[in-house]
Structures are given as C-alpha cells and as structure tokens.
Amino acid sequence: MKHLYGKPFPTILSLLFAVLLCASASQAEQGPLMMATTTSTDNTGLLEYMAPLVKEATGIELKWVATGTGQALKLGENCDADVLMVHAPAAEKAFVEAGFGLNRRQFMYNDFIIIGPEADPAGIKGKDTCGAFKAVLDSKAVFVSRGDDSGTHKKELALWNDCVNAVPDKEGWYRQAGQGMLATINIAGEQTGYTLTDRGTYISYEANLGGNPPLRILSEGDQKLLNQYSVIEVNPERCPKAQQELARKFGDWLVSKEGQNAIAAFKLEGKQLFFPNAEGN
Numbered sequence: 001m002k003h004l005y006g007k008p009f010p011t012i013l014s015l016l017f018a019v020l021l022c023a024s025a026s027q028a029e030q031g032p033l034m035m036a037t038t039t040s041t042d043n044t045g046l047l048e049y050m051a052p053l054v055k056e057a058t059g060i061e062l063k064w065v066a067t068g069t070g071q072a073l074k075l076g077e078n079c080d081a082d083v084l085m086v087h088a089p090a091a092e093k094a095f096v097e098a099g100f101g102l103n104r105r106q107f108m109y110n111d112f113i114i115i116g117p118e119a120d121p122a123g124i125k126g127k128d129t130c131g132a133f134k135a136v137l138d139s140k141a142v143f144v145s146r147g148d149d150s151g152t153h154k155k156e157l158a159l160w161n162d163c164v165n166a167v168p169d170k171e172g173w174y175r176q177a178g179q180g181m182l183a184t185i186n187i188a189g190e191q192t193g194y195t196l197t198d199r200g201t202y203i204s205y206e207a208n209l210g211g212n213p214p215l216r217i218l219s220e221g222d223q224k225l226l227n228q229y230s231v232i233e234v235n236p237e238r239c240p241k242a243q244q245e246l247a248r249k250f251g252d253w254l255v256s257k258e259g260q261n262a263i264a265a266f267k268l269e270g271k272q273l274f275f276p277n278a279e280g281n
Helices: 012-030 039-043 046-058 069-077 089-097 129-139 151-164 181-190 199-208 244-255 257-265
Strands: 033-038 062-067 083-086 101-117 143-145 174-176 195-198 215-219 226-234
Touching: 033 039, 033 069, 033 244, 039 046, 039 062, 039 181, 039 199, 046 062, 046 244, 046 257, 062 069, 069 083, 069 089, 069 151, 083 089, 083 244, 089 101, 089 151, 089 226, 101 129, 101 181, 101 199, 101 244, 101 257, 129 151, 129 215, 143 181, 143 195, 151 195, 181 195, 181 199, 181 215, 195 199, 226 244, 244 257
Parallel strands: 033 062, 033 083, 143 174
Antiparallel strands: 083 226, 101 195, 101 215, 101 226
C-alpha cells in the first residue's frame, strides 16, 4: 500500500463510510422544519395537502403547530419554531423590525367574511363591513369573538375600532371564545350569533355540515376584509438553532411557480380556499 507522510491512503470503502457518516450527522442536526402557523391553514386541510408536495420538491419534512398568529409569533420569539406562516401584517412587520424574523414574503391571500344566522336579527345582510358592525352594535345581537390574539382576532379588533371607534368588549352580547376559528364558529352557531371568519375555514365548516350550516355568509367583498398570508424565517442571530437555510428553501418553494400553482389548485367541495399572490408569479 502506498503511503503519504508515513500514513496509508484511505481506501475507497473508508472514504465512502466517512461521507455517509457526515451525511448522517448532517441530517440528524437538520431534523424536520418546525413551523408555527395559524389555525386556518390547518383547519382547511391546506397543510396536510402541502406537506407531501414540499417533501417531494425540496426534501424538507414539514412539521407544524397551528395556533393564533399572536401565539405563533411568540413561538418564533421563544425560538420554538424555524419558520412562521401567519396573517397579521402589522404584527408581522413589528416582529421583523424587532429582529426576530427575516425575509418576510407575502405568498397568498383569501378574505374575511361576516357570518350569522339565516334569520339575520341584526339585519346586516348586504351591508358593507362598517354597516354590518354598526348594525350588530345597535341591535345588541350576539357577536362571538375569537378573543385569542390570532390574526383573525386582531383584524376584528381593528374593524371595531375603525367602524365604531371602540371594541364593545364590556357588553354582554359581545362574547369571547378564546378558541380557534372552527370552535368559535360553532359557538356562534349555538348562540345564534355573528362572527368574523376567514373564508377558507368557513368553506371547511360548510362542507362538514353537508352544505347546510346554521350560519351563512351575510357580509363580504369589502376591501377591508382582505386576509393576507406571509412566510417569515426566524432569525438565527436571535435563535442560534433556527434552521434558516431550510426555512429559506421552504419560503422559496411557496413563492415559486410550483408552490403558487399548488396553492391555487387546493380546493374543497370545488371551491378555491386560498389565492396565490407572491410577487413575480
């Protein structure tokens, strides 16, 4: 056997073993990509649909915790996630400006809707957003808020402030569920009340009830009701174990033509739940 500086050259077998060992160690360090996201992306089935597509395209194993956007941002701050998929633009921008997140990218949207009983005791049907909120306030009809610091809750509070200059959280007819979107819709249905929801979750709720749910869409289409989603990488300078490279790769897929087409193709009962809007696609 030939020697170099008194030591034998490694054999092909030993080199191969070393390469495999390094690859194995790298994979062990990499692990799955941990995402904190909103209940709407989970309740609608979008994530279960998307995970195998992401795996096939990028090799990334996606795991997630679905919660309100406020809590998802906290998970990012606490280094309990690698990437965030959220829908509260003002809070997201504050998260990035505080140094917790990087590379915030918008990639899809749907819209919020105001739903309520078919009898519509507050008479909001056909009104714009502020007309609907004012009618609920004037009639003192039951309104069920998520009350959980989610993106939907943040939007609802902003709408109350914009439309009637105050959140009626001291009123008996204004009730806070402190739960996710589907649970909040069900509570509103039980109490013959109104609530604000994203359209995707409502479509899922409607499908679960055979297309004949107790709560119907009564106010929709207002520009105020746009529901924008973004993906944000957790900053490794704040969270050294954050897998930013994987998070970036996942975000790249979301805004790619392939990812955008996958979002557009996701439907329930023949209805499109989310609409791609990444820049350049």
